[in-house]
Amino acid sequence: FAFNKEKVHTYKAVVTKQGDCSNPGLRTYTCVRCGYTCTEPIIKNHDYDETLVIPADAKKYISCKCRVCGSEKTIKNLDESEAMQNPYSLIAAEITGIEESYQFTGGGITPIPVITDQNKNRLNENTDYTVTYEHNTEVGIGTVRITGAGIYRDSCEVHFTISAAHWDEDEGQKFYYEDGKVTGLKEIDGEEYYFDEEGVMQTGWQKLEDGGYYCFDRLTGVLAKSTMVDGINVDAKGRAEESDYNIYKIETMMKAHKIVLEQTSPKDSMEDKRLKLFNWEMKEHGYHRWRILKNIYQTSPDWEITFANDIFDKGSGCCVSDSCATAFLFREIGYTEIYVCHDTSHCWFTVEGKLFDPLFAEGKSFYENYNANFTDYREHPVGRRRIDGVSTEDEDQEE
Secondary structure (H helix, E strand, C coil): CCCCCCCCCCCCEEEEEEECCCCCCEEEEECCCCEEEEEECCCCCEEEEEEEECCCCCCCCCEEEEECCCCEECCCCCHHCCHHHHHCCCHCCCEEEEEEEEECCCCCCCCCCEEECCCCCCCEEEECCCEEECCCCCCCEEEEEEEECCEEEEEEEEEEEEEEEEEEEEEEEEEEECCCCCCCCEEECCCCEECCCCHHHEEEEEEEECCCCCEEEECCCCCCCCCCECCECCCCCCCCCHHHHHHHHHHHHHHHHHHHHHHHCCCCCHHHHHHHHHHHHHHHCCCCCCCCHHCCCCCCCCCCHHHHHHHHHHEEHHHHHHHHHHHHHHHHHCCEEEEECCCCCCCCEEEEEEEECHHHHHHHCCCEEEECCCHHHHHHCEEEEECCCCCCCCCCCCC
């Protein structure tokens, strides 16, 4: 019988087209016996450089870029990356020490990262990794770039926000943020302000750490300097000139300020605070005559302070005490042009030309004695003292 032996091709392979990971190459096979040819593509895998990206306010992910062709991809599930199983990859490392947000300072924000690998080894900068910063000098999004060195590979980008230093208000209280809430004395845009330990901006007279008295505007909080406040001189640094009278008046105003904070809300308007304080003084304090004004007003330089403290310290007083105490309270709200007035037998006070009379408001007509226009003799007092300044001889006749 006839035997047909099958012929088998014997190929020689030649690369006829070079390729890379984005464009396949070509390998051509040619039979050395019969000349038959065939081809197959040459597929190269991407050689990715992986970077762990930690946004300031989003979920972290891995950004991949091929070292050869520049092709990019994103891995949202970190467990899909082989680098997570590599103890020498920074992608699997723990990175701390970088906050999500910083306040703008005018200089570079350079948080120092702390890096621990999968084996709980703390890495050393410039030996195991290097750090560079990008976009870290202006308001916006800054970046800490951490690149593996030595035996460590891959890199990480940690993003953080840089926010402008700014004012904020919460429930009527004012705060200033600069890398967190500011406390203590702080210069802002050329003016000085004072913030307590909770970061709340303070107003009125404050006794600061140096033992001196300083006055911060009741409405704006700006420190008064090189001027006269409430009849008291303050120097170029804002410190009050100290005398027995000045300290007596300042500490009385500080008592009044404390009462304002206790009896009103920061959210209240000036008018609401005024009404609350007037009613508090009028309704919560009984009548008692501790002294007679006509016996001392011509010789006492501080009778308005003494009478106010009848209410603040003793809890009761006469019409002079009522008016003096309420006048001091109104000053702490921010009112000006405040005068305590009297004749030979009665006392009231005025604010910016309006009449306030706590005793008559309680015993007679409230609305004729609260923020009222003058209709009687009280328009022309025998004497008066200015609470928010110095009375001139014409204003404080005391005749």
